[in-house]
Amino acid sequence: MLQVGLSLPRSPGGAASGFPTAEGDDVGTGQEMLGSSPVTVVITSEADTWDIDASACLGCGKFVDWDKMPELEQQANIPQDILSKPPKELKKLAREGYWAASRALRAQVYHHLLQQVSCRLVTPDALVYRDVASRLFGKLSVSSHPLPEFLEGCSLPTYCLSLEGVTALKKILICIGHLFPDITYSPILPSLVALLLHYSEDEAQCFENIARLIASNAPHTSYIDQSFLAHQASCMTFGDLANKHCPAAHKLIASTSENVFEVYSEWLSWLFQDLPFSYAIRVFDVYLLEGQKVLYRIALALLKQYRLSVSSPELEGTDIKADLQAFAQNIAAHVTVDKLLERAFGIRLFSRKEIWLLQMANRKALMERGITMVQGRQSFHLAVDMQNFSSSIVTAQEMRIIWSWIPERFSLFPPLLLFSTSQDGCSLQRFYTCCEGYEPTVLLIKTTEGEVCGAFLSSDWSERKKSSATSGFFGTGECFVFTVRPETERYEWVFIKKPELAKAVPRSRQRSPSPSPVSLLGSSPDGHSTSSNRLTVPTPQRRGRLSPFLAIRHFLLPSKTASMFMSGSWEGIIIGGGGGQALSLDANLLWGHTERCETFDNPPLCQENFKVQLLEVWGFQNAQSDVVEVRRKGNDVPGAGLWAFLGTFEVLSHRHVPCGLICHPDREHILYPLGCTVVIQHLDTKKQSFLHGHTDNVSCVAVSRDGMYVASGQVTCIGFK
Numbered sequence: 001m002l003q004v005g006l007s008l009p010r011s012p013g014g015a016a017s018g019f020p021t022a023e024g025d026d027v028g029t030g031q032e033m034l035g036s037s038p039v040t041v042v043i044t045s046e047a048d049t050w051d052i053d054a055s056a057c058l059g060c061g062k063f064v065d066w067d068k069m070p071e072l073e074q075q076a077n078i079p080q081d082i083l084s085k086p087p088k089e090l091k092k093l094a095r096e097g098y099w100a101a102s103r104a105l106r107a108q109v110y111h112h113l114l115q116q117v118s119c120r121l122v123t124p125d126a127l128v129y130r131d132v133a134s135r136l137f138g139k140l141s142v143s144s145h146p147l148p149e150f151l152e153g154c155s156l157p158t159y160c161l162s163l164e165g166v167t168a169l170k171k172i173l174i175c176i177g178h179l180f181p182d183i184t185y186s187p188i189l190p191s192l193v194a195l196l197l198h199y200s201e202d203e204a205q206c207f208e209n210i211a212r213l214i215a216s217n218a219p220h221t222s223y224i225d226q227s228f229l230a231h232q233a234s235c236m237t238f239g240d241l242a243n244k245h246c247p248a249a250h251k252l253i254a255s256t257s258e259n260v261f262e263v264y265s266e267w268l269s270w271l272f273q274d275l276p277f278s279y280a281i282r283v284f285d286v287y288l289l290e291g292q293k294v295l296y297r298i299a300l301a302l303l304k305q306y307r308l309s310v311s312s313p314e315l316e317g318t319d320i321k322a323d324l325q326a327f328a329q330n331i332a333a334h335v336t337v338d339k340l341l342e343r344a345f346g347i348r349l350f351s352r353k354e355i356w357l358l359q360m361a362n363r364k365a366l367m368e369r370g371i372t373m374v375q376g377r378q379s380f381h382l383a384v385d386m387q388n389f390s391s392s393i394v395t396a397q398e399m400r401i402i403w404s405w406i407p408e409r410f411s412l413f414p415p416l417l418l419f420s421t422s423q424d425g426c427s428l429q430r431f432y433t434c435c436e437g438y439e440p441t442v443l444l445i446k447t448t449e450g451e452v453c454g455a456f457l458s459s460d461w462s463e464r465k466k467s468s469a470t471s472g473f474f475g476t477g478e479c480f481v482f483t484v485r486p487e488t489e490r491y492e493w494v495f496i497k498k499p500e501l502a503k504a505v506p507r508s509r510q511r512s513p514s515p516s517p518v519s520l521l522g523s524s525p526d527g528h529s530t531s532s533n534r535l536t537v538p539t540p541q542r543r544g545r546l547s548p549f550l551a552i553r554h555f556l557l558p559s560k561t562a563s564m565f566m567s568g569s570w571e572g573i574i575i576g577g578g579g580g581q582a583l584s585l586d587a588n589l590l591w592g593h594t595e596r597c598e599t600f601d602n603p604p605l606c607q608e609n610f611k612v613q614l615l616e617v618w619g620f621q622n623a624q625s626d627v628v629e630v631r632r633k634g635n636d637v638p639g640a641g642l643w644a645f646l647g648t649f650e651v652l653s654h655r656h657v658p659c660g661l662i663c664h665p666d667r668e669h670i671l672y673p674l675g676c677t678v679v680i681q682h683l684d685t686k687k688q689s690f691l692h693g694h695t696d697n698v699s700c701v702a703v704s705r706d707g708m709y710v711a712s713g714q715v716t717c718i719g720f721k
Contacts, residue, residue: 063165126204148177191272236408254404274328365409475565491602673698
C-alpha cells in the first residue's frame with residue numbers, strides 16, 4: 001500500500017479553495033492539515049482495484065491540481081442574460097471561445113446546457129448517485145472496487161485532476177456501471193467525466209450531468225456511443241467522411257498503413273485523450289451544444305492539418321497510428337485551437353439525420369460480420385488479403401488502395417471476382433450475366449499500352465432494365481472513376497467536390513418536364529464514336545410535395561447532365577456523362593473511349609481511344625444478401641448532402657429477410673421484421689408499434705404503394721419461407 005498526502009487545491013487566487021490560509025502558511029506542500037488530521041488517499045498498485053476515501057468537500061474546482069493546469073482562467077464578470085440567449089447565438093459564442101473567459105461562466109453554462117438535454121424519463125440524478133455511492137463505498141469506510149467492464153482496454157485520462165479528482169472520477173465511472181448496465185463499451189466516457197469534474201461542485205452534480213448525456217433521447221443527436229457495435233459504426237462513418245473530405249490524408253494513410261480502419265478507429269482518442277487540456281476543453285464547449293457531429297468536424301480538421309505537416313517520405317517505415325497520436329499531443333506547435341476550430345466549421349458536413357442514417361448502414365454491415373451489442377473490443381483487418389489476392393490487372397497493394405476509397409460498409413467484405421475477359425471472354429452479354437445481382441461492383445481495365453483505370457459502380461447492372469429506353473442512366477453519387485497506372489488518382493461526383501454548384505430549389509418552384517432525348521451511343525471497331533452526341537436523360541420532374549424523409553434537400557442542378565453515373569445497353573456501357581464520357585466500351589469489350597465529363601469533372605483516364613487488353617469486374621463476398629442496398633429514386637432530384645451520393649434509402653436488405661428494412665411511403669416510418677413480429681418505427685421520435693400474429697419467424701414483408709397495407713409471411717413448419 002502506498003500512502004499519499006493530498007494537498008488541497010490551489011485556487012486561481014492562490015489560496016486553498018474554501019479554506020482561509022494563515023499568513024506564512026506553506027500552501028501546496030506535500031501535506032495539508034485540516035484541523036489535526038491529514039487528508040489522505042490510499043492507493044494500491046493494482047490496475048483494476050483501488051481504495052476510496054468517500055469523504056468529499058464542497059466547491060467548484062476542488063478536483064483540480066492547479067499546479068498542473070496550463071493557464072489559469074480569468075474570473076470575468078458574467079452577463080446576466082447569457083443563459084437566456086437563443087441556441088444559435090450560444091453556439092456562435094461557444095465556437096468563438098467565449099466560455100474560456102471565465103471559469104465560473106463555463107461551469108454555469110455547462111450545468112445549464114446539460115440540464116436542457118432531452119433524456120429518458122427515468123434518468124438517475126444526484127440523489128440517486130449519493131444513495132448508490134453510499135451503499136457501494138460506505139459513508140466513512142474505505143472499500144475496494146474494480147473499474148466497470150465497459151472500460152476494458154480503455155485509457156483513463158485525468159486532465160490535470162488531483163488525486164482526489166482521480167478518485168472521484170473512478171467512483172463516478174463505477175456508479176455508471178451499476179446504474180447503466182446496458183453500456184458494454186464506451187472509451188470516450190472517462191474523458192468526458194474528467195472534463196466535467198473540472199466544473200462541477202461535487203461528484204453528485206458531475207454524475208447527474210453525465211447521466212443526462214448517456215440517457216439522451218434527442219432524435220439523431222448522439223452524444224456517447226455505448227457499445228462496441230456503435231463505436232465501430234462511428235469509426236466507419238468517420239472513415240467515410242475522411243474519404244470524402246480529406247482525400248489527400250486518406251490516400252497517404254492508405255499507402256503507408258496496412259490497416260486503414262485501425263488508424264481511424266482511434267479518431268475519438270485524438271480529441272479526448274491526445275489533445276492537451278486547453279484544446280480538449282474547447283472541443284467540449286461545442287460538443288455540448290452540437291453533439292457528436294461536431295467531433296467529426298474537428299477530427300477531420302485535425303487530419304487535414306496532419307497532412308499539411310508531414311510528407312510521404314517522412315512516413316516511410318513509421319507507425320502512422322502512433323504518429324497521429326504524437327501529432328495530436330503536440331498540436332500547439334502546428335495550429336492554435338481557434339484556427340483548428342475555424343477550419344473544422346469550414347467543412348461542409350451532412351445533417352445530423354444523414355450522418356445517423358450512414359451510421360445505421362455501417363452498423364448493419366458490422367452486424368453482418370458478426371459484431372454484436374454486447375461484444376467486447378476486437379481488432380479488424382482490411383478485407384483485401386494481401387497474401388491470397390490475385391488479379392491479372394492490379395497488385396494486392398494497388399487493390400488495397402482502391403478498397404480504401406470504397407464506402408466503409410462495403411470495404412468490410414473481401415473482393416470477389418465476378419467477370420474477367422481472360423476467363424469469360426469478350427462478351428457484353430456474359431458481362432451482364434456475371435455481374436447482375438451484385439451491388440456495388442468495381443470495374444478494372446488494362447489497356448494494351450499498360451495503362452490501368454476503372455470505376456466504382458454503386459448500383460446493380462440489372463437497373464438498366466428498369467430505366468426507360470430513352471433515359472438510360474442510373475446509379476448514385478457514390479460512383480467514382482479512377483486511374484491506377486501510371487498515376488493513382490480518384491475522381492468523385494462533381495457535387496461532392498464543388499457543392500456550391502448546386503442551388504436549393506424553392507418550394508414554390510416546379511420543374512417542367514423535358515423532352516425525351518434518344519440514345520445515340522455508337523462505336524466502331526477502331527474505338528471511335530460514330531456520333532459526337534452523348535446519351536442524355538430527361539430532367540426529373542419534382543413532386544408537388546417535398547418529402548420530409550431524412551431531411552432530403554432538393555437542389556437545382558446547373559446542368560441536366562451533371563448526374564449521369566452509369567448506363568448499359570446491348571450497344572455497350574457508359575460511365576459518366578455530360579459533355580463527354582469518362583469511360584465507354586463497345587459491345588465486344590475490345591475498344592474504349594475516355595474523355596472529360598461533367599459528372600466526375602475528370603481528365604481522360606488513359607489514351608482517349610484505347611484497346612482493352614484485360615477487363616475484370618470485382619464484387620463483394622456476400623454482397624447479394626449481406627450488404628445494405630442503396631437505391632436512388634428516379635424522380636428525386638439529387639442533393640448535395642449525404643443523399644447526394646448515397647441516394648434515397650428505398651430498400652435495405654437483411655441477412656435472413658431480403659428487403660427486410662423498408663421505408664414507408666410517407667417517408668416518416670420504417671418497417672422491419674423482428675422474430676415473429678413486424679416493427680413500425682417513426683424516424684424522428686423513434687416511437688415503435690408492433691404487428692403481432694405470426695407463429696414463426698417473419699420471412700418476408702412488403703408495403704403497398706399507398707402505404708395503407710402491410711403484407712408479411714413466415715417460415716412454415718417444414719422450413720419453407
